[in-house]
Amino acid sequence: MTYKVIFSLLLLFQSILAFSQEGYRPGETIPLYYNKIFSLKNPLTYSIQSLPFICPTSSPRKKSLLVYDQDLRGDRLTQSNYKINVLEDQECKLLCRQFLKVEDAILLGDLIRDEYQVEWELDSMPGATVSYTNEEPEHKYRIGFPLGFKSGNAYYLNNHVIIQILYDINDAGRCRIMGFEIYPDSISEGECTKKSVDYDHQKIVERRSTVSYTYSVRWKQVNNVNNRWDAFLLSPNPERHLYASINSMIVTIISWSMVGFILFKTRHRRSNSNQNDKDIKVYDDVEDYVGWKLIYRDVFRRPVYGGLLTPLMGTGIQLLVIALGILTALYMGWYHPAEPTLLTRRATALFLLGSFPAGYWSARVYKVFRGKAWVLNSLLTSSIVASIFLCVLLIISILAWTQQSSLAISFNGWLSLISLDIFLTVPLTLIGSYLGERKDRIEYPSRTTQIPRMIPAKRWYQLNLIRQVYIFLVGGVIPFSVIYLNWHDYLSSSIKGEFMLSINYTIQCMTCLLTTTSAVTIILVFLQLCTEDYLWWWQSFMIGGSSAIYMFIYGVFYFMQHSPLQGLGSFIYIVHLLMSCSLLGLCTGTLGFLSAYVFIQHIYSTVKVEV
Numbered sequence: 001m002t003y004k005v006i007f008s009l010l011l012l013f014q015s016i017l018a019f020s021q022e023g024y025r026p027g028e029t030i031p032l033y034y035n036k037i038f039s040l041k042n043p044l045t046y047s048i049q050s051l052p053f054i055c056p057t058s059s060p061r062k063k064s065l066l067v068y069d070q071d072l073r074g075d076r077l078t079q080s081n082y083k084i085n086v087l088e089d090q091e092c093k094l095l096c097r098q099f100l101k102v103e104d105a106i107l108l109g110d111l112i113r114d115e116y117q118v119e120w121e122l123d124s125m126p127g128a129t130v131s132y133t134n135e136e137p138e139h140k141y142r143i144g145f146p147l148g149f150k151s152g153n154a155y156y157l158n159n160h161v162i163i164q165i166l167y168d169i170n171d172a173g174r175c176r177i178m179g180f181e182i183y184p185d186s187i188s189e190g191e192c193t194k195k196s197v198d199y200d201h202q203k204i205v206e207r208r209s210t211v212s213y214t215y216s217v218r219w220k221q222v223n224n225v226n227n228r229w230d231a232f233l234l235s236p237n238p239e240r241h242l243y244a245s246i247n248s249m250i251v252t253i254i255s256w257s258m259v260g261f262i263l264f265k266t267r268h269r270r271s272n273s274n275q276n277d278k279d280i281k282v283y284d285d286v287e288d289y290v291g292w293k294l295i296y297r298d299v300f301r302r303p304v305y306g307g308l309l310t311p312l313m314g315t316g317i318q319l320l321v322i323a324l325g326i327l328t329a330l331y332m333g334w335y336h337p338a339e340p341t342l343l344t345r346r347a348t349a350l351f352l353l354g355s356f357p358a359g360y361w362s363a364r365v366y367k368v369f370r371g372k373a374w375v376l377n378s379l380l381t382s383s384i385v386a387s388i389f390l391c392v393l394l395i396i397s398i399l400a401w402t403q404q405s406s407l408a409i410s411f412n413g414w415l416s417l418i419s420l421d422i423f424l425t426v427p428l429t430l431i432g433s434y435l436g437e438r439k440d441r442i443e444y445p446s447r448t449t450q451i452p453r454m455i456p457a458k459r460w461y462q463l464n465l466i467r468q469v470y471i472f473l474v475g476g477v478i479p480f481s482v483i484y485l486n487w488h489d490y491l492s493s494s495i496k497g498e499f500m501l502s503i504n505y506t507i508q509c510m511t512c513l514l515t516t517t518s519a520v521t522i523i524l525v526f527l528q529l530c531t532e533d534y535l536w537w538w539q540s541f542m543i544g545g546s547s548a549i550y551m552f553i554y555g556v557f558y559f560m561q562h563s564p565l566q567g568l569g570s571f572i573y574i575v576h577l578l579m580s581c582s583l584l585g586l587c588t589g590t591l592g593f594l595s596a597y598v599f600i601q602h603i604y605s606t607v608k609v610e611v
Contacts, residue, residue: 023174024086030177032082032163033062033121036074036406037147039114040497041564043572044405045074048118053104053157055096055213057081063412066420069344071413074406077121082215084122084163086175090217092192097212105206108148109155112204117144117497118158118184122165123177124341125228130181141231142497145184148204156201158184159211160192164218178228187214232338234500236489241505244485248512251482255519259599262526266603292529296604298453299529300444303537306369307377309593312541314362314381314429316590321354322347323587327510330503337506338499348420355382355425359432368442378433382426385586390417392579396572403568445605456532467528471539475524476546479517479588480554483509487551491558514591517544521592522599529600536596544592548585552578 024030034048034057048054049061059079064070070077081095100108120127128141148157166179186201192214202211292299303309326346329335335342362381363374371377393409400407409417480487486509493500521543525536555577559565565573 023170023172023176025174026087028086030084030086030122031079032084033077034080035077035119035121035126037111037116037118038074038144039111039116040495041114041569042116043407043565043569044400044403045407046116046404047076047078047406049076049078050404050406051107053098053100053108053211055081055098064341066345066348067416068409068413069341069348071407071409072344073340076406080120082163084165084217087167087219088217089219090215093215093217095213095215097210100209100211102206102208105204105209108157109204109206112146112148112150112155112157116147118147119144120180120182122180125177125180127163127180127182128232129183140234141179141181143232145182148186151201155204156186157204157211158186159202160185160187160214160216162216162218164220166220166222168222176228178222179231227336229336229338232499234493234498236500236502236505238502241485241502245505245508248482248509248516251478252512252516252519255478255516255523259519259522262523263603267606291532292526292603295453295529295532295534296446297449298534299536299600299604300446301448301452301534302369303535306537307366307371307380309537309541310362310366310369310371310377311380311384312586313365313590313593314358315385316586316593317361318351318354318358319583319587320590321357322350323510323514325350325353327507331507337501337503352420352424352428355428356432358382359429359434360436361432362429363433363436364439364442367437367439368444374433374437375430378430379426381433382429383421386421386425389579392575396575399568399572407572445601453532453534455534471524471543472546472549475520475543476548476550478520479513479547480550482512482516483547483551484554485509487554488558491555492562495559495563513547514588517547517588517592518595521596525596525600526603536600537593540596541589541593543589544595545585545589547588548581551584552581555581 034054036045036047037051038045049057057078057080062077062079083090083093118127126143127145128143129145130141145161146158148155150156162183162185164179164181164183165177166181167175168178170176188200188202189210189212192212326343329346330337335346337343358381359378362377366374366377396407397409486506489500492498521540524543525540528536528539556574559570559573559577563570563573
């Protein structure tokens with residue numbers, strides 16, 4: 001039965017991820033889709049179809065299988081009336097003549113002032129403008145093209161576009177689309193052919209007027225063996241990233257060397273410990289070493305709010321499955337990071353796949369805590385974090401709806417989100433929890449006493465508040481130093497509207513982040529145990545997730561220094577940043593907890609203590 005369920009899930013995931021690019025026959029019509037307009041000065045996007053000054057179309061919206069993957073990006077695909085036939089060049093074709101009211105002209109001027117860009121789509125590729133830099137010998141794409149431009153005190157509309165489609169011929173003799181370039185221009189009535197260098201532009205006047213929209217189509221064959229999405233990627237500075245990679249490797253090696261030293265010392269003194277434990281006496285100079293042995297009867301005592309820790313841990317396991325799955329897919333070349341639709345689909349499939357281990361391990365740890373309501377624990381695992389983020393999305397969606405923005409998630413988008421959660425995530429988590437509940441309880445090396453041991457009085461620098469600050473400073477800054485440069489590049493590219501990424505460096509950076517987080521958590525938890533403080537459960541979770549606090553603080557600082565966003569745009573940006581950092585913190589917090597959990601089980605199973 002279990003194998004049938006897994007096989008059915010794999011078929012479902014295959015249908016979600018399925019994508020085919022067989023190519024087009026000469027003369028075949030390719031639909032061009034309107035999508036949205038967006039701006040780097042305002043996170044609110046708007047559907048092109050909803051704008052009153054464009055050529056209208058009666059085509060319905062093109063929805064993806066998941067729907068919400070489009071809604072989260074503000075995409076609203078609607079087939080336009082542009083006629084594009086494979087390998088057929090066209091020159092100065094009239095699309096329509098659109099009548100503009102006074103309020104339409106005012107709206108158009110406001111959008112141009114805010115530097116809004118127009119995004120179209122052809123063969124699942126966004127239209128892009130081409131840019132050249134001294135650092136990049138090959139041309140690179142920037143998604144979208146300007147709606148218009150300002151010259152002096154006047155605004156001008158880009159009412160003419162040259163659509164250049166790059167293609168190659170596959171083995172079957174079909175055309176494969178390799179690039180979708182758009183060259184916008186502003187041309188007044190009757191100037192489409194541009195007979196002279198000096199020609200009039202389409203000026204926006206705040207009175208009733210008529211605008212002619214025209215276009216030209218050109219086909220250009222290329223011999224490109226690379227992925228067609230490579231042109232959207234900007235490569236970071238290789239020299240700077242080389243130094244950052246060396247730094248990350250050094251930090252990781254030092255951290256795990258300290259863990260190895262701790263394991264060596266605990267195992268090396270095992271024979272001496274077995275001989276002398278009956279007459280053990282704690283001296284000041286060895287207090288830090290033997291302190292962790294004295295709490296062997298309390299170290300596995302159930303933590304406070306353990307019923308909340310297990311659902312958070314389960315959700316963190318789901319996020320770890322997503323992170324490891326995405327890194328594996330990047331390494332194997334199964335998807336391109338510049339293709340947002342496929343990324344969302346893979347993340348969705350991995351999230352559903354991670355529901356099973358999330359429920360399983362959440363139930364197993366919950367059983368160790370002597371919990372009885374495993375069904376409730378399973379429901380919390382599948383819904384507690386998801387519900388919080390759905391509420392945040394609802395708030396953002398309501399704010400976007402008040403501004404008539406396409407960022408407002410549609411009814412079908414909410415329906416698909418809730419359906420996936422109710423009909424797939426919850427059942428898969430319940431199945432995993434059921435199997436975890438049926439497993440034998442995890443046995444610990446020592447039996448917990450009925451009466452908790454009194455935690456010794458702390459020195460001033462070991463007080464709870466000071467220790468929390470210390471843990472925040474050390475436990476967070478070391479993993480953050482590993483990911484700092486990659487995080488900086490991500491923030492910079494997101495604000496500039498670029499996509500800067502090195503796949504190999506990203507994989508190495510994330511691997512170092514996860515391994516360093518694990519090592520730092522183990523070290524700090526062991527130091528805590530040496531002070532005879534056995535309240536390590538929540539502490540390990542917070543140590544692991546503390547690097548996300550640094551990322552959020554740096555993200556806010558970078559935003560205040562470089563972002564042009566204001567008002568509602570600033571609020572949406574900060575909320576998105578908080579959501580991203582919280583998910584990463586939940587992921588690394590779970591990793592830290594699991595690492596400390598395995599480490600503590602190991603050291604207490606290899607050292608026999610009798611006090």
